[in-house]
Amino acid sequence: MMNLAVYAELKAREGPTPSKATGISDGHVVTPGVDISHGAILYLDSVSVSFDGFNALNDLSLVVDAGELRCVIGPNGAGKTTMMDVITGKTRPDAGTAYFGQTIDLTRLSEPEIAGIGIGRKFQKPTVFTDHTVFENLELARKADKRVWPTLTAKLDSAAYDRILANLETIHLAPEAKRQAGLLSHGQKQWLEIGMLLMQEPQLLLLDEPVAGMTDDETMRSAELFLSLAGKYTLVVVEHDMDFVAKIADRVTVLHEGHVLAEGSMQQVQRNEQVIEVFLGR
Amino acid sequence: MNGLMRSCVRALGAALLALFAGAAAAALPADVVSALAFGDGDERAQAIGKLVAGGDAAALPLLQALIDGDVQTVGEDRVLIVKGDAATDAVTGAAVSPLPASRDDVVVNNRLRRTLGTAIAAFKLASPDRAVRLAAAKELQNSADEDALPAIVAAAAKEQDAEVKGLLVQTQASIQLASTDRATRLAAVRVLAGSDSGATKTLLAGIVQKKDGKFVESDEEIRAEAQRSLAAVEGRLAKGDIAARVFSGISLGTILLLAALGLAITYGLMGVINMAHGELIMVGAYATYVVQNLFRQHLPGAFDWYLLFAVPVAFAVSGATGVLLERAVIRHLYGRPLETLLATWGLSLILIQAMRTVFGAQNVQVENPAWMSGGVEIMTNVVLPYSRIVIVAFAGGVLLAVSLLLTRTRLGLFVRAVTQNRGMASALGVRTPKVDMMAFGLGSGIAGLAGCALSQIGNVGPDLGQSYIVDSFMVVVLGGVGQLAGTVYAALGLGIANKFLEAWQGAVLAKIAVLVFIIVFIQKRPQGLFALKGRTVEA
Amino acid sequence: MRNMPAMTPTFVPRTGNTGTGALPRLWSPRAWGILGAAAVVLLVVVPVCNLVVPAGSAFHLSDYTVTLVGKIMCYAIVALAMDLIWGYAGILSLGHGLFFALGGYAMGMYLMRSIGRDGVYKSDLPDFMVFLDWKAYPWFWSFTDHFWYAALLVVLVPGVLAFVFGYFAFRSRIKGVYFSIITQALTYAFMLLFFRNDTGFGGNNGFTDFKRILGFPITAPETRVALFMLTAAALIGFLCLGRAIVTSKLGRVLTAIRDAESRVMFSGYDPLGFKLFVWTLSAVICGIAGALYVPQVGIINPSEMSPANSIEIAIWTAVGGRGTLIGPVVGAAVVNLGKSWFTQALPEYWLYVLGLLFILVTLYLPRGIAGLWARKPS
Ligand SMILES: Nc1ncnc2c1ncn2[C@@H]1O[C@H](COP(=O)(O)OP(=O)(O)OP(=O)(O)O)[C@@H](O)[C@H]1O
Numbered sequence A: 001m002m003n004l005a006v007y008a009e010l011k012a013r014e015g016p017t018p019s020k021a022t023g024i025s026d027g028h029v030v031t032p033g034v035d036i037s038h039g040a041i042l043y044l045d046s047v048s049v050s051f052d053g054f055n056a057l058n059d060l061s062l063v064v065d066a067g068e069l070r071c072v073i074g075p076n077g078a079g080k081t082t083m084m085d086v087i088t089g090k091t092r093p094d095a096g097t098a099y100f101g102q103t104i105d106l107t108r109l110s111e112p113e114i115a116g117i118g119i120g121r122k123f124q125k126p127t128v129f130t131d132h133t134v135f136e137n138l139e140l141a142r143k144a145d146k147r148v149w150p151t152l153t154a155k156l157d158s159a160a161y162d163r164i165l166a167n168l169e170t171i172h173l174a175p176e177a178k179r180q181a182g183l184l185s186h187g188q189k190q191w192l193e194i195g196m197l198l199m200q201e202p203q204l205l206l207l208d209e210p211v212a213g214m215t216d217d218e219t220m221r222s223a224e225l226f227l228s229l230a231g232k233y234t235l236v237v238v239e240h241d242m243d244f245v246a247k248i249a250d251r252v253t254v255l256h257e258g259h260v261l262a263e264g265s266m267q268q269v270q271r272n273e274q275v276i277e278v279f280l281g282r
Numbered sequence B: 001m002n003g004l005m006r007s008c009v010r011a012l013g014a015a016l017l018a019l020f021a022g023a024a025a026a027a028l029p030a031d032v033v034s035a036l037a038f039g040d041g042d043e044r045a046q047a048i049g050k051l052v053a054g055g056d057a058a059a060l061p062l063l064q065a066l067i068d069g070d071v072q073t074v075g076e077d078r079v080l081i082v083k084g085d086a087a088t089d090a091v092t093g094a095a096v097s098p099l100p101a102s103r104d105d106v107v108v109n110n111r112l113r114r115t116l117g118t119a120i121a122a123f124k125l126a127s128p129d130r131a132v133r134l135a136a137a138k139e140l141q142n143s144a145d146e147d148a149l150p151a152i153v154a155a156a157a158k159e160q161d162a163e164v165k166g167l168l169v170q171t172q173a174s175i176q177l178a179s180t181d182r183a184t185r186l187a188a189v190r191v192l193a194g195s196d197s198g199a200t201k202t203l204l205a206g207i208v209q210k211k212d213g214k215f216v217e218s219d220e221e222i223r224a225e226a227q228r229s230l231a232a233v234e235g236r237l238a239k240g241d242i243a244a245r246v247f248s249g250i251s252l253g254t255i256l257l258l259a260a261l262g263l264a265i266t267y268g269l270m271g272v273i274n275m276a277h278g279e280l281i282m283v284g285a286y287a288t289y290v291v292q293n294l295f296r297q298h299l300p301g302a303f304d305w306y307l308l309f310a311v312p313v314a315f316a317v318s319g320a321t322g323v324l325l326e327r328a329v330i331r332h333l334y335g336r337p338l339e340t341l342l343a344t345w346g347l348s349l350i351l352i353q354a355m356r357t358v359f360g361a362q363n364v365q366v367e368n369p370a371w372m373s374g375g376v377e378i379m380t381n382v383v384l385p386y387s388r389i390v391i392v393a394f395a396g397g398v399l400l401a402v403s404l405l406l407t408r409t410r411l412g413l414f415v416r417a418v419t420q421n422r423g424m425a426s427a428l429g430v431r432t433p434k435v436d437m438m439a440f441g442l443g444s445g446i447a448g449l450a451g452c453a454l455s456q457i458g459n460v461g462p463d464l465g466q467s468y469i470v471d472s473f474m475v476v477v478l479g480g481v482g483q484l485a486g487t488v489y490a491a492l493g494l495g496i497a498n499k500f501l502e503a504w505q506g507a508v509l510a511k512i513a514v515l516v517f518i519i520v521f522i523q524k525r526p527q528g529l530f531a532l533k534g535r536t537v538e539a
Numbered sequence C: 001m002r003n004m005p006a007m008t009p010t011f012v013p014r015t016g017n018t019g020t021g022a023l024p025r026l027w028s029p030r031a032w033g034i035l036g037a038a039a040v041v042l043l044v045v046v047p048v049c050n051l052v053v054p055a056g057s058a059f060h061l062s063d064y065t066v067t068l069v070g071k072i073m074c075y076a077i078v079a080l081a082m083d084l085i086w087g088y089a090g091i092l093s094l095g096h097g098l099f100f101a102l103g104g105y106a107m108g109m110y111l112m113r114s115i116g117r118d119g120v121y122k123s124d125l126p127d128f129m130v131f132l133d134w135k136a137y138p139w140f141w142s143f144t145d146h147f148w149y150a151a152l153l154v155v156l157v158p159g160v161l162a163f164v165f166g167y168f169a170f171r172s173r174i175k176g177v178y179f180s181i182i183t184q185a186l187t188y189a190f191m192l193l194f195f196r197n198d199t200g201f202g203g204n205n206g207f208t209d210f211k212r213i214l215g216f217p218i219t220a221p222e223t224r225v226a227l228f229m230l231t232a233a234a235l236i237g238f239l240c241l242g243r244a245i246v247t248s249k250l251g252r253v254l255t256a257i258r259d260a261e262s263r264v265m266f267s268g269y270d271p272l273g274f275k276l277f278v279w280t281l282s283a284v285i286c287g288i289a290g291a292l293y294v295p296q297v298g299i300i301n302p303s304e305m306s307p308a309n310s311i312e313i314a315i316w317t318a319v320g321g322r323g324t325l326i327g328p329v330v331g332a333a334v335v336n337l338g339k340s341w342f343t344q345a346l347p348e349y350w351l352y353v354l355g356l357l358f359i360l361v362t363l364y365l366p367r368g369i370a371g372l373w374a375r376k377p378s
């Protein structure tokens, strides 16, 4: 369990919690599994990860409030993807803890279990099921009983069918529904992967460079989408595109060499001396 | 033993004593020789005694010929030693030619054979050549009984060489165990503690055992002493046993190492699953076979050195075959391991059948050069064959050469660069296809060297490679991908483990146990063995 | 806010058989037609042509042909099982010959005990046990004189072995070639084990000289045809089962695991269970094929477990076209008909042909014969 003193200190440093979060906690985001009674949905406390002696994450602490849209920026190799790996159970931290809500220790769960309790993840390199159609991709991602027997006997009811169609509209892929996902363009695959995440109905979405490879127009549309999702879901977005970040972020966390360098609004972060030095100033 | 034999041997013992006392040399007396050839058992034994007493070195060939069945008689009086077409007169030693047409064999029965053996050994104990004396002492260790005791005691007293003397003293002790004098027996039991022969162990175990609830040996002190000596002997024997097993484990390990070293490059570094690797080994073995035949036909005088020539040829032939396979098939399949696996399996079938077509389905004979036959004896019962020692050294040399090649040369640098980051290497101007080809050729060439080594210790046939492929893949899997050190440890470890398990449960179960171990091991350390580093994992 | 607006559907998606799963929708009407025709040929025409049509007639099918086709149908079942795990889930097993052989041995035990006292030594024990001077059956032979128990073993032995092995292998995420190599080692280990006389399965001679099955003489034409029909029914049954699986959502998850396993995991499916399901099922199907094979060919020995045999199964599937259901059946038939022709006419060339098949198919025909066929219409 996270040391509460550390949490209090972090909170104090960050200033007041945005009001959105408190508005959420009594809303429909609350599911039986996740206890967000303290307003935050994700706690990373002094997480360290090293690969063959190289510290990819170095005493990283991060708290994300429920309903927040958090952007994480940082130079290449800062550890952004590794941080997501830790949250989703792909990489086990060498030290430190990762909690989902107040009670769920993420370091003890497997990847499918973490996905099952409501954390969805988009990979840096878009990853979809290339041999399946766009529709089937969404169908497979859809929230359902994902154990073996129920999957064998699963049937697609009309409610689910409608949801998939609605989702197709959201991600602008309705005309491509019958195409093989492997034939989509890079940007379309990005959209499809986001669509698959939405089908999972997660509480927390981790998006690793979601607009890489999208046209300006598409980037605008994703910005709109993410803003519309914030509040209803919690989003953690990793991006290199600063304009995009400036557009969507409530709060920005700057990672550098596996450590949080600064955190605050985009303006605050942009004024930070250290940040200018290592990242923005380049 | 019956009384007659006993008396004969006793006479012999006395005669031996005389021999060591330095009896003057004399020509072989004709009557003794004729008694030896024509007499009955009793007379013959006595004749042997007289010959030994005479102490003439000329008697030794006669006794040896007798035991070899080379002594023949002509008529009623002449005795000849006949070896092939050449014959000498047993008495005079003069050559006899032409060979008389009608001759009779002198038949030696088992009892006389034994007497002869001891006599010959005793004769040899007087030899100035240490090796001859050592061999004789060993012979006596297994065959001598109380009648030979005086001769052994005398020889031991005169002997200067520590090893021969030790053997004689122990033989003496084991005979003295039967003595009626308690002090002699006690001393004998103590002396035996220094022995390292299995016979001594049996002897001592006999003293301490119980029969029908009673100790065979009633004297408690002797029993305690025997127990102590027994423990010492057993300890020494067990050590020899372990040493032998470790060596055969190392030997198997180096063979696995040779077989796996090429794989460590093609599979470990390049990531190519080459199921035809075993067949490249087989090609190397056949290359050795062909070189051997060429030497036999055209340079029989230099036959002993054919291997020096066969090693580079095997490397070149297998290497070239490998390059051919790489160019024709494998390069089209980089990055598709499962397809590579199937296609190279197809290649292996073709290579096997090609060898059958060319050389026939039967195993062919590859002969060791003379200097590789035989072995060194490091302890009693522990003989290390030269061929195996040479292969261990050879594997060490190959390993050294490969690691130098990879770490110290441009090719090695390129290979490592290409395997770590193909795109970057090619951006830096490395011609990656050529490096792939060379690296694959190198791995295949090493397989050829393995084949050359294998041809020296086992059968060479079209199926040779099949029996090594599973083992060598296991070595690479266990040792980890992309490193030579792991391959070395895994090969030696598997080799030794296999030999020890083999002694415990038999060869097949040993093999199965090793396979099960590997499967379990992989459960525990899959990431350590197979982890692909960096971002390739994500997708 | 554009919060996932509900829109009217603009298309009807092709999602395979996601719906009712009812039998008629399993195949397209045309496929049902072909399947029905095949069933009629195998279950009616062949038996009649073999048993009823007199030997001189042009329509007579020889015993040799019937046995050959029966054998090939067993191979086709194995290739189908291989396709489920390799073609759909992307896991190449080089140990499927083991499961086939284990099913065969389980059936073989029953057949050996059915010999009764008609063996060479006129003993209650099989000849090889008499030869080894054994006095009683080892414990694992108990109850094998009951057909149903043996039939249970046919399913359970390969099934349990595959389940246990698969559990450990998949749990530690052994994939790709590593899995292939380990399965090869597994079958190799079993081959060594079964070659030993002490293991209790007849050593390198295995089981042979069967006399009867369920009381019927095993070499009688009627028994032979009955076994043939049983095999044909099994093949058709497994085709339908395979179709039901690959068109279910589970089938799509399997393909998804093949194409992007990490996405599957992060979507909330645990690949372990899915892999284990299809792996174990595949092994069981192989075991059943082996059990059908042994009474038809009359022999089972450890060479069935040799790595070479298992890898050949992969080539049947590859030649026919993996990832399709009809492909492996066609592939098994083509390769094995070729094999039986070559081994009679040009025995020394068969390995060249087989080797070339491996190479050419992987290089130039990755989708197999079925791929050729599928390409033409489009
Ligand atoms: N499995 C791994 N083994 C070894 N090193 C790794 C591994 N995964 C990541 N790293 C290293 O850890 C560091 C952080 O990597 P990470 O992918 O988290 O960076 P990032 O912030 O996502 O960078 P980018 O903006 O380029 O995506 C990098 O230096 C990377 O090389």
Ligand SMILES: [Mg+2]
Pocket: A080, A081, A082, A124, A208
């Ligand atoms: Mg990243």
